[in-house]
Amino acid sequence: MQVSARGDYAVRAACELASAYPTTLSAQALADAQALPRKFLEAILADLRRGGVVLAIRGAEGGYCLTRPPAEVTVGMILRAVDGPLAGVRGHRPEQTAYTGTAEHLPTLWVAVRAAVRGVVDEVSLDQLVRGEIPRSIVALTEAPDAWQPR
Secondary structure, three states: OOOOHHHHHHHHHHHHHHHHOOOOEOHHHHHHHHOOOHHHHHHHHHHHHHOOOEEEEOOOOOEEEEOOOHHHOEHHHHHHHHHOOOOOEOOEOHHHOOOOHHHOOHHHHHHHHHHHHHHHHOOOEHHHHHHOOOOHHHHHHOOOOOOOOOO
């Protein structure tokens, strides 16, 4: 899985919103807090609004806030709102792939990859992330001997 800059920025901004919940924060405040480019962040916030993750409130006291409590918003929800499906194969969903010959079982692998990604990003809420209370099952994945090694 490749996390785009858009996805990374969206999660970082959402962490700021979770920390401030239910208070609103301006796009500038979010950009400053995470050292993000404001114009790009505004486009991301628009995606999050369309995805039902944030509310945009106009006016002097306006800004952005989460549509629900941080404990109910997962990292997966944010990534889907800005980048679409979590795992794709040449622009298709894994279950839509079909191969012949020696690669005929490849769709099973692609679906398993998607399930593994879901098993992480859909199990971590913004509340857990902000408090540093990531579920033990997720933290355990980082403790494998080669987890932090590039390949």
